[in-house]
Amino acid sequence: MKKPIKIAFVIDTIETPAAGTERQLLLLLNNLDKTRFEPYLICLRNSSWLKEQNFFFPVIILNLKSLFSLKFISSLFKFRRLYKEKRFDIIQTFFKDTNVFGTVAAKFAGCPVIISSRRNIGYWHSKFDIKILRFLRRWTSHYLANSNTAKEQTVMVEKVSSEKIKVIYNALDLEKFKDINPALRTKQRQLWKIEDNEILIGSIANLRKVKNIDAIITAATKLCQNFSNLKFVVIGEGEEREHLQKLIKMNSLTEKFLLPGRYENIIPCLAAFDIAVLVSSSESFSNVLIEYMAAGLPIVASDVGGNSEAIVDNESGLLYRLANPDELVKSVTRIINDRELTDKLKTNARKRAWENYRKEEIIQQYEDYYSALVKG
Numbered sequence: 001m002k003k004p005i006k007i008a009f010v011i012d013t014i015e016t017p018a019a020g021t022e023r024q025l026l027l028l029l030n031n032l033d034k035t036r037f038e039p040y041l042i043c044l045r046n047s048s049w050l051k052e053q054n055f056f057f058p059v060i061i062l063n064l065k066s067l068f069s070l071k072f073i074s075s076l077f078k079f080r081r082l083y084k085e086k087r088f089d090i091i092q093t094f095f096k097d098t099n100v101f102g103t104v105a106a107k108f109a110g111c112p113v114i115i116s117s118r119r120n121i122g123y124w125h126s127k128f129d130i131k132i133l134r135f136l137r138r139w140t141s142h143y144l145a146n147s148n149t150a151k152e153q154t155v156m157v158e159k160v161s162s163e164k165i166k167v168i169y170n171a172l173d174l175e176k177f178k179d180i181n182p183a184l185r186t187k188q189r190q191l192w193k194i195e196d197n198e199i200l201i202g203s204i205a206n207l208r209k210v211k212n213i214d215a216i217i218t219a220a221t222k223l224c225q226n227f228s229n230l231k232f233v234v235i236g237e238g239e240e241r242e243h244l245q246k247l248i249k250m251n252s253l254t255e256k257f258l259l260p261g262r263y264e265n266i267i268p269c270l271a272a273f274d275i276a277v278l279v280s281s282s283e284s285f286s287n288v289l290i291e292y293m294a295a296g297l298p299i300v301a302s303d304v305g306g307n308s309e310a311i312v313d314n315e316s317g318l319l320y321r322l323a324n325p326d327e328l329v330k331s332v333t334r335i336i337n338d339r340e341l342t343d344k345l346k347t348n349a350r351k352r353a354w355e356n357y358r359k360e361e362i363i364q365q366y367e368d369y370y371s372a373l374v375k376g
Contacts (some may be wrong), residue, residue, distance in 0.1 A: 147306030171362030207238030
């Protein structure tokens with residue numbers, strides 16, 4: 001019997017399973033065929049959430065708080081000792097710090113296959129970061145991107161050969177979306193005090209600048225001038241909360257706009273929505289967008305990054321230009337006024353999600369990719 005392929009997934013930390021990359025990584029760790037693969041989770045830092053979990057795979061914490069600390073060198077040696085003990089076949093890195101530390105550590109340890117992940121389109125990269133990433137090209141054997149947009153950005157900015165980059169889209173556990181039903185919708189709307197005759201426009205996003213929640217508030221002000229039965233909700237948490245609360249109050253939307261915080265289970269939230277919006281100023285490939293689709297919601301999304309790879313404009317959702325925020329208002333208005341369009345968008349979105357992002361098929365793509373790398 002062949003030995004399972006050992007893969008070390010190296011990430012900064014996991015604060016919550018609700019965040020995009022963390023959710024996809026946990027899905028992968030939990031669903032890889034354990035007869036063929038032996039996954040390990042290696043984190044630079046611990047978190048309250050990690051401490052509370054009982055995982056079915058090994059978790060190793062390096063306790064490296066900063067790349068610029070004195071522990072950087074000792075952590076490299078700790079990683080090398082770990083590699084010599086476990087003999088990983090593949091080391092895959094995620095996020096800014098780990099794409100640096102993990103690549104250097106994997107090279108120092110002597111791992112033959114080093115994969116660096118690209119799951120955003122570089123909005124956080126400084127010129128210094130780009131120089132480092134370009135330097136690390138020589139030690140990175142492969143790259144994994146979650147959209148063609150992220151791949152193109154990596155080729156253009158980091159000067160990575162396109163042949164080294166594999167694109168695998170995000171996966172969905174679609175069974176959860178079968179729980180959406182009228183009773184769940186009613187229950188969640190009652191919790192939020194949303195009446196049956198009110199149209200709920202919802203978004204699921206961390207309250208960070210890149211998620212551009214200001215645009216929803218601005219659009220809400222204009223939409224409420226034409227429709228008296230609208231309510232708005234943004235599910236998520238983050239450093240922008242205080243600013244957004246002030247903006248909501250300034251625009252006299254306190255009775256119309258909810259910020260109920262983060263939900264571990266977003267299915268009841270999706271059940272309560274009538275229209276879903278995503279207004280981010282930067283996305284590689286949004287988990288939330290394909291979750292909206294799987295829930296069969298009519299969607300309006302900013303035409304940035306990989307959003308146009310998920311949505312076919314005017315078929316499975318409406319895309320608007322970020323530079324023209326009035327298009328957001330017009331698109332939402334179209335959905336409210338046009339029942340035939342709404343029904344078409346809902347049907348096509350759900351169909352597209354179930355055809356393209358099933359967990360089982362995406363996991364199979366990962367397994368085939370990892371197997372091919374080890375054989376190669």
